[in-house]
Structure formats: structure tokens, C-alpha cells
Amino acid sequence: MxxxxxxxxxxxxxxxxxxxxxxxxxxxxxxxxxxxxxxxxxxxxxxxxxxxxxxxxxxxxxxxxxxxxxxxxxxxxxxxxxxLPPDPDPSKCFTRAGHLAFDINPDLFDHAVEVLRQNEIAIDHGPVSRPTGRGIYFYDPDGFLVEIRCDPKG
The missing domain is CATH 3.10.180.10 (2,3-Dihydroxybiphenyl 1,2-Dioxygenase, domain 1)
Known part of the structure; x- marks a missing residue:
């Protein structure tokens, strides 16, 4: 058949x-x-x-x-x-998307973190270091979680 x-x-x-x-x-x-x-x-x-x-x-x-x-x-x-978010605290909002992640050259990661701080962007957590690289999680103006991450150096 x-x-x-x-x-x-x-x-x-x-x-x-x-x-x-x-x-x-x-x-x-x-x-x-x-x-x-x-x-x-x-x-x-x-x-x-x-x-x-x-x-x-x-x-x-x-x-x-x-x-x-x-x-x-x-x-x-x-x-x-x-x-309107389901909760004014973006860390408590339910969404089907977890976060949007952007990759960056490891040599530029610290600069990106400083830019976020200078622009007073709400940081959720980080910077974090893992075997897979470094990352920082922060919110866009609507409370959507965004990450900038990089692979380990070398």
C-alpha cells in the first residue's frame, strides 16, 4: 500500500x-x-x-x-x-513567551550591562555567569523579559 x-x-x-x-x-x-x-x-x-x-x-x-x-x-x-499586564509586577506576569534573547560578543557584554544601567532599565536578574556564558535579564517598557547573553570567552 x-x-x-x-x-x-x-x-x-x-x-x-x-x-x-x-x-x-x-x-x-x-x-x-x-x-x-x-x-x-x-x-x-x-x-x-x-x-x-x-x-x-x-x-x-x-x-x-x-x-x-x-x-x-x-x-x-x-x-x-x-x-495591561495581568500583574503590575512584570516578574509575576503570565505569558506564553519566556523571554527574548540577544547574543553579544563576550568582549562587549560588560558595556551592554553599563548601557542598561545608565538608561535605568529595570533589571530582573544578573549579570549571571554559567558554563554556557554570561547573561543579564531585564524588562522592556511593557514588562516583557529580554536577555543579552554571550558565549564563554575563548
Missing amino acids: VSSPQQEAKSIATGMLRRVHHIALNVRDMAASRHFYGNVLGLRELTGAEVPETLKELFEKGEAANFETPDGTIVDLFWKPNL
């Missing part, structure tokens, strides 16, 4: 998914979030023809912004002014 492709396709084969295409975040304060992701974290904001066609209308109304990481992953911000 010959099985159909639908019957054989029980999983996506290893290697078929190539990379994270984009991450979409809902934000209450678009200006604060644009400043955080663009100026504090240094991600490049997409403008003009770089903005995806499907988001142009929202972009023009100031309800969406798009940032690109150095590896090409897009971080989409969507303005939701009435967005």
Missing part, C-alpha cells in the same frame, strides 16, 4: 525550518518601545520601502514599527494602548 504525502508528513523534518523570521510584540507606548529597541538596544529601524507591504497602513498611522537584528530577524512592534 502506498501512503500519501499527507500520511507521511507527521512532523516537519529537522533542517526544514531555517531561522526565526520575525517576533511580534504588543506594546502600550510606541515611543518608549521604539526608543528602547532602537536607541537602547541599537536595533536598526526599518523605514520607507523596507517596511513590509502588509504593515504599511499600520506603520503610517504610527501603530506599528519594525526593527532588524544584525542576523536579519525582524522585531515587529504593534501599538496596543489599552494593553
Whole structure:
């Protein structure tokens, strides 16, 4: 008996998914979030023809912004002014996403920590050192947990 492709396709084969295409975040304060992701974290904001066609209308109304990481992953911000966390303490909020992590050169890690401190970014915990490297966990303007991490030196 010959099985159909639908019957054989029980999983996506290893290697078929190539990379994270984009991450979409809902934000209450678009200006604060644009400043955080663009100026504090240094991600490049997409403008003009770089903005995806499907988001142009929202972009023009100031309800969406798009940032690109150095590896090409897009971080989409969507303005939701009435967005309220389940708890005002971001460490107690339930979300299906744990955190967003950015990799950094180990030689630049301490500088990144200092930038967070100078910008008075709320630190959840860290810096921490592990066999897998160093990390610091902090909150974006909407209480979403973000990490900057690096591999061990050497």
C-alpha cells in the first residue's frame, strides 16, 4: 500500500525550518518601545520601502514599527494602548513567551550591562555567569523579559 504525502508528513523534518523570521510584540507606548529597541538596544529601524507591504497602513498611522537584528530577524512592534499586564509586577506576569534573547560578543557584554544601567532599565536578574556564558535579564517598557547573553570567552 502506498501512503500519501499527507500520511507521511507527521512532523516537519529537522533542517526544514531555517531561522526565526520575525517576533511580534504588543506594546502600550510606541515611543518608549521604539526608543528602547532602537536607541537602547541599537536595533536598526526599518523605514520607507523596507517596511513590509502588509504593515504599511499600520506603520503610517504610527501603530506599528519594525526593527532588524544584525542576523536579519525582524522585531515587529504593534501599538496596543489599552494593553495591561495581568500583574503590575512584570516578574509575576503570565505569558506564553519566556523571554527574548540577544547574543553579544563576550568582549562587549560588560558595556551592554553599563548601557542598561545608565538608561535605568529595570533589571530582573544578573549579570549571571554559567558554563554556557554570561547573561543579564531585564524588562522592556511593557514588562516583557529580554536577555543579552554571550558565549564563554575563548
